[in-house]
Amino acid sequence: MPAIVLVGAQWGDEGKGKATDLMGSAVDYVVKFNGGNNAGHTVVIEGEDGRREKYALHLLPSGILSPNVVPVIGNGVVIDLEVLFRELDDLAARGVDTSRLVISANAHVIAPYNRTLDKVTERFLGKRKIGTTGRGIGPTYADKMNRIGIRIQDLFDEHILRQKVEAALAFKNQVLAKIYNTRAVNADAVVAELLSYAARLRPMVRDTSLELERALAAGKNVLLEAGQATLLDVDHGTYPFVTSSSATAGGACTGSGIPPTRVARVIAILKAYTTRVGEGPFPTELFDDAGEQLRKVGVEYGTTTGRPRRCGWLDTVIGRYATRINGVTDFVVTKLDVLTGFEQVPICVAYEVDGVRFDEMPVNQSDFHHAKPIYEWLPGWWEDISGCRTFEDLPANAQAYVLRVEELIGARISAIGVGPGRHEIIERHSLLP
Numbered sequence: 001m002p003a004i005v006l007v008g009a010q011w012g013d014e015g016k017g018k019a020t021d022l023m024g025s026a027v028d029y030v031v032k033f034n035g036g037n038n039a040g041h042t043v044v045i046e047g048e049d050g051r052r053e054k055y056a057l058h059l060l061p062s063g064i065l066s067p068n069v070v071p072v073i074g075n076g077v078v079i080d081l082e083v084l085f086r087e088l089d090d091l092a093a094r095g096v097d098t099s100r101l102v103i104s105a106n107a108h109v110i111a112p113y114n115r116t117l118d119k120v121t122e123r124f125l126g127k128r129k130i131g132t133t134g135r136g137i138g139p140t141y142a143d144k145m146n147r148i149g150i151r152i153q154d155l156f157d158e159h160i161l162r163q164k165v166e167a168a169l170a171f172k173n174q175v176l177a178k179i180y181n182t183r184a185v186n187a188d189a190v191v192a193e194l195l196s197y198a199a200r201l202r203p204m205v206r207d208t209s210l211e212l213e214r215a216l217a218a219g220k221n222v223l224l225e226a227g228q229a230t231l232l233d234v235d236h237g238t239y240p241f242v243t244s245s246s247a248t249a250g251g252a253c254t255g256s257g258i259p260p261t262r263v264a265r266v267i268a269i270l271k272a273y274t275t276r277v278g279e280g281p282f283p284t285e286l287f288d289d290a291g292e293q294l295r296k297v298g299v300e301y302g303t304t305t306g307r308p309r310r311c312g313w314l315d316t317v318i319g320r321y322a323t324r325i326n327g328v329t330d331f332v333v334t335k336l337d338v339l340t341g342f343e344q345v346p347i348c349v350a351y352e353v354d355g356v357r358f359d360e361m362p363v364n365q366s367d368f369h370h371a372k373p374i375y376e377w378l379p380g381w382w383e384d385i386s387g388c389r390t391f392e393d394l395p396a397n398a399q400a401y402v403l404r405v406e407e408l409i410g411a412r413i414s415a416i417g418v419g420p421g422r423h424e425i426i427e428r429h430s431l432l433p
């Protein structure tokens, strides 16, 4: 059976968690392949009594909420162990069975000094800061590339763990003390903290690449779920205002150990408008009442840091770019309901940069910083669409909006979100192979 990749098309928070959850019952494995607890996925589930339960997940794959799914944390993820166990305990307290979770022996650990470094680096950068989530993501991936990272498997050999922590701190303490003027970190304390998680961690740790290959060979469905999104990808995003991992479809293979030949489908989640958290260019950003309406109605406040998200109209130059970079076969458009009640709904179709029209993402960063959106203005709709379950149920103007977006982004729109709940979705084509 094939693997399915699910990615964010914009700057994150498109509703990936909800899309994964929706497919959860039909897949056997859900693998998180990149990022760490910088992600924030909100999933709203209606209980049998009709009451809505809201779950906010950061490190755990959203598949953990589906009873028959094996959730996997792949080798491409960076793990804050304190957060991992807190999240597991919180879910267990709410009656969620988390016992199936498996974790790659090759995943890296967010050491406490990397959380510190993330924060002091941002302070040091001043107005040139990235606006990170402060979770230690960047420094941990830097250590991985620098070959001074700590991996999950290192926790099971105290001697090796100590060696690695001391080697990393020999360098990091110089940076902390001499550049950032902060206190040096004590290696013993770090080793003790990491070791304290080892016994609880051990039964969950596997060669996840091997386990997933066996599952695929046995005909199981494997969903590879990205954290972050296309424009936050370290290679293909709006560098340097990106995260430090590969959040696009290519990263699904390196981050999980599944070969590209296994991937049959790439689903991208596209919010019906655009949001961004943190710093960096954003051509369709709104600073007026319309932006405020999107933020209010869409509840656009970060799941991880609570920061208000920057809001703007839909940008199909970005959508087309996401289609190309990820090889998108299907889009899920989310939050169409948030666009209800606007007189007109503009779609950015191209940019103008210093008098020149760009139909594709400019390769040059300064061009993107100067890009002015060229809009097509479509008529809006006023009807409540949250009860719509077929495309034909949607008001004509909402249908026209979706069809025009589909044409502009160059891949079919297979599902449309009309509300936060698990069932508030219109399926036009099945998302499963």
Ligand code: GDP
Binding pocket: 008, 012, 013, 014, 015, 016, 017, 018, 039, 040, 041, 042, 043, 044, 298, 303, 334, 335, 336, 337, 338, 416, 417, 418, 419, 420, 421, 424
């Ligand atoms: P993720 O990071 O991509 O998983 O997305 P987040 O969870 O950070 O943000 C998406 C938010 O939108 C969550 O609060 C979801 O409950 C909500 N959401 C998802 N789909 C829809 C939709 O179709 N309509 C509305 N109104 N909310 C949605």
Ligand code: IMO
Binding pocket: 008, 011, 012, 013, 014, 038, 039, 040, 041, 130, 131, 132, 133, 134, 135, 136, 137, 138, 226, 227, 228, 229, 232, 241, 242, 243, 244, 276, 277, 278, 279
């Ligand atoms: P989900 O999975 C939105 C942003 C941060 C910052 C930049 C780098 O919920 O879509 P980092 O802490 O990763 O080094 O920060 O990336 N960022 C996100 N923005 N959604 C996310 O995840 C994000 N993860 C990181 O705001 O601008």
Ligand code: MG
Binding pocket: 012, 013, 014, 039, 040, 041, 042, 303
């Ligand atoms: Mg999020």
